[in-house]
Amino acid sequence: MPENDCLFCKIASGEIPSTQVFSNERIVAFKDIHPKAPTHLLVVPRKHIASLYDATEEDRDLLGEMLLVASQLAKESPNGENGGRFGFNCGPWGGQEVGHLHLHVMAGKKL
Numbered sequence: 579m580p581e582n583d584c585l586f587c588k589i590a591s592g593e594i595p596s597t598q599v600f601s602n603e604r605i606v607a608f609k610d611i612h613p614k615a616p617t618h619l620l621v622v623p624r625k626h627i628a629s630l631y632d633a634t635e636e637d638r639d640l641l642g643e644m645l646l647v648a649s650q651l652a653k654e655s656p657n658g659e660n661g662g663r664f665g666f667n668c669g670p671w672g673g674q675e676v677g678h679l680h681l682h683v684m685a686g687k688k689l
């Protein structure tokens with residue numbers, strides 16, 4: 579159920595290129611184009627969900643899997659054993675710019 583004109587739907591499908599670091603049937607992860615840390619990844623569901631506020635009970639397992647993928651990718655990244663930061667920006671007041679759910683993963687330096 580990709581949305582027309584959604585940037586992250588197009589990245590998830592490969593229509594728009596990205597530097598992918600993880601992919602399975604439900605989730606892709608790729609490098610943020612404007613990294614704010616040595617490791618800055620975005621963990622994105624293939625399903626179009628506009629924001630965290632738009633996730634429902636049906637998405638419970640998907641949200642859990644996104645968190646586990648994020649943790650695993652951060653742990654495996656350079657100096658990632660020291661910890662990292664994981665965050666959802668949600669809505670205009672939360673600073674969300676891309677209207678497709680994504681989990682920021684930052685690591686590699688003291689944040």
Ligand code: 5GP
Pocket residue numbers: 585596597608609610611612613620666667673674675676677
């Ligand atoms: P938001 O502010 O919506 O939480 O974060 C969106 C993130 O997507 C930003 O950190 C921005 O740098 C990243 N981003 C925006 N456009 C692209 C793109 O075309 N490719 C990639 N890889 N990242 C993008």
Ligand code: ZN
Pocket residue numbers: 580581584585586587588625626627677678
């Ligand atoms: Zn989308």
